[in-house]
Amino acid sequence: MHIPTSVVCYIKQYGVTKHEAYDELNKQIVNAWKDINQESLIPTQVPLPIVISVLNFTRVEDIEYKDGDQYTHVGK
DSSP states (O other), X not given: OOOOOHHHHHHHHHTOOHHHHHHHHHHHXXXXXXXXXXXXXSOOSSOHHHHHHHHHHHHHHHHHHHTOOTTTXXXX
16 A cells, blocks of 8 residues: 655645655745744743653654655665
């Protein structure tokens, strides 16, 4: 079973090239990080240690998948 990547889905949905899809998705990731960092500075009713834990988990996942993962590209 083949599961399409977000890049393939973006290409099909918007009719762009692979390069354009990568560029746009990278822009969306950068903007999402800006939103996450900005929102993490606003006080909420959620205890700060929980906010920090979730933020740190998100950072780890970003590092894990930034250059691809071994599940999507096994043996490459």
